[in-house]
Amino acid sequence: MTDAVSAGPRRVGAQGATRKSLLVADARTRRRNAAETRFKAYGIVAIAIAMLALVFLLFTIVRDGSGAFRQTFIDVPVTIDAAIVDPKGNRDQKDMAGVLTMSYGSMLEKSLETWVAQNNVQIEGLGKADYASFYSSQARATLRDMVLENPEIIGTTINVPALASSRVDGMFKGRVTAESAEIDARTSLAQFRLAEAMEEKGALTTRFNWDFVTQPDASDNRAEAAGLGVAIIGSAYMMLIVLVLALPIGVAASIYLEEFAPKNRLTDIIEVNISNLAAVPSIVFGILGLAAFINFMGLPRSAPIVGGLVLTLMTLPTIIISTRAALKAVPPSIRDAALGVGASKMQTVFHHVLPLAMPGVLTGTIIGLAQALGETAPLLLIGMVAFVTAYPSAPPEGLFEPASALPVQVYNWTQRADSAFFERASGAIIVLLAFLFAMNLVAIILRRRFERRW
């Protein structure tokens, strides 16, 4: 019977011995190895999902937004009718300025009608309304400005590229199809056919649209004329304020905390405070801006100065954290050497430590600025959503005048009824991302070029 007892383990051993070779894994090892492979696969899948999300995000933005950079123009000769634009016939600026923009519209419509007749285009159901809504209402204003600027063109027939309406524009960007044109109240099938005919004859062209970047925002039914000019200026002003305020203040605060501050309660509170501020939701900073800068201090709403101050407070923790890291990376031997030859503490920091930490400080500042540039929520609360079409003047007065900001402009356009604005919003995002990309590139180059390992 003792055999039976000792046979137990031996049998297990014998079972193991039935394994032909070390090179063949047993079931348990196989299971463990399979688990290992699975585990590794999860990691790869996770990374793939993250990367795919990024690619998909960028792809859809570029797909939806690239259209905003191209715009359809109508190239049809327009006769500037003296009887309409200068009814008194005296070429007096004042009298001509009294002519309504509407009258210029009729001139444009007539030119299109003439073109249709001359080119023998036959389209069923093409009516007066189709001609009128073919042009953007911006086109008449542009023509009017042109005539008022050079009155000598009155009476002549000129070739001016006129902005087409957003529906006509949409036909070339795939946003409007024959089916959707039929049911849309703001366009018609006849208009669609006319656009096709005109394109064939080269009277309708799509070209690069600088106006999108330079012109101010336009009202609800003129999506084709809306631009980013005011928003870019507003954002630039705010970045200027953030740079001028946040860089010196942030550097000063970090120098104190890193080089001078004694270890005590107060500095501890400051440190905890800074790391907490970095994690406070941005919208709370917007509430602070509204309550403190607008309601309490009486600064104007929608002004870049308020936006700049709020963004400064938001960016400070980022700059302080990166500046402290940069200061910490400067080896103590530098400080010791300076102190050893008789420099004061202040001289050591400002003459030796800070210059060596400067690349890191600048990198952190640029990243902070990039963060501030894309921030939207706090700006909504301080009234930057206002509809602004006037460019703010140069600083310092311009800082107190209403302006928009790039990310807020995106938000603004998503709130409009006309879906043509979505293309504009995506286009604005491309501009925003281009700025961010450029800033980050500068930061990376700075880091690569000047970073020193001790």
Next chain:
Amino acid sequence: MSPFWIMVTILALALVGYILGRRRAGSSAAGDIRKLHSRPTYYGWNTAIWTALPSLLLLLVWVLAQPLIVDRAVNGNIPDSAVSDSQTRGQIMSEVQGTAFELGRAVNEGIVSQSEARALSLDDAATTEKLAAAGIEITPSAPVLEAAKDYRAFNLNASRALTGAALVLALAGLAWSLSQIKPGYRARNIVESFVRGFLILCSLLAIATTVGIVLSLVFESIRFFQLYPWQDFFFGTEWTPSFGGGSKLGMLPLLWGTLYISLIALLFAVPIGLFAAIYMSEYATPRVRGFVKPVIEVLAGIPTIVYGLFALVTVGPLIRDWIAAPAGFGNSASSVMTAGLVMGIMLIPFVSSLSDDIINAVPQSLRDGSLGLGSTPSETVRNVILPAALPGIVGAILLAASRAIGETMIVVLGAGAMARISGNPFDAMTTITVKIVGQLTGDNDFASPETLVAFALGLTLFVMTLALNIVALVIVRKYREQYE
């Protein structure tokens, strides 16, 4: 002079002070700078600081205080008879300011002279006509016009007084500090203590910001709770603001939406972020890591408005057309699911880079020990590394949760505006941040509970995120110390 030009003048004086101070130090030592206590530049800086600092401080205080004082003085001069039922004092005051501004413009453009503006009255047909011709409207009511003239006079006198006072102060500082300069004068020590004071001031700004946030939230929230019972706010299940009155401002539906969306975002972001971090720190070769890590971190650099638009234009319709509508869960493009998924994408880099740091902080000896005993890398990760890194990872998740709760643009564009409590993730719901934006954009009346409720919501949000942050920071800090 306008405050801006006063400032420019003061700074110019400071520059003069710098040059004079340097020169005086040199001459006081008879050209031998070894006799000076400090290097000559410090004498220059010392003079510049004494010139500019007191007068700039005066300028700052004055500019902040002047509008308040002038408003009060002018307001006191408006007779009670001018205040009617249709116009409150505040409205009259803003009309006064507008009129004064227009008058100032007329004087600046040279349409009327300073004395004509001062003598202007409504009967003065010639001047009003001149103004009207230039497109400048002057108010029809006599008391307002009088007050506006008062207002202008006050402001004119005040800015004259300011110019005088600031310049006198600057010159006095210049003269005094120049007179102090002797070879033994410790200019460096004085300049350095000023610099030190500036450094301390800047680092106190962090505290000032927090105090500012707390004060602005608390004061307005108190005003809100005076108008609206706090029990109804915190425990009310209905959110129907109406500016006509009779609004129900219960926070629970908003809180529910916030937490639901954050939960979905975390359910999406935490596994992906964590696995990505594990793969990058334990499996990936340096080359793969060097490529993948920055690419994932690009996601963190994309502004939230971009994610918002992505949710609104792409993800929302996609989920509606492919999942929600066919399965009969509803057909709203903006939904908890949309906002949650997109927010999850945003949080991936946040979770992954924090966890990556934490996993890397686990000492190599633990790994080596486990691998040496024969466990596979995945067993090492599951049984050794993750338990060791757990507190840190929990901290990272809490930080991510606080981000999710405070996120605004994604939910504004992706989640909808319907305040409701429902379990269906394909329903549109709304969050605290959406309602803060909703109640505070546009024209606000800061006396109505419908506007003030935004501050109470803000306070709730601030307290929630602050608590999460503090807990997370404490955990992460403790954990770091453990292995250092």
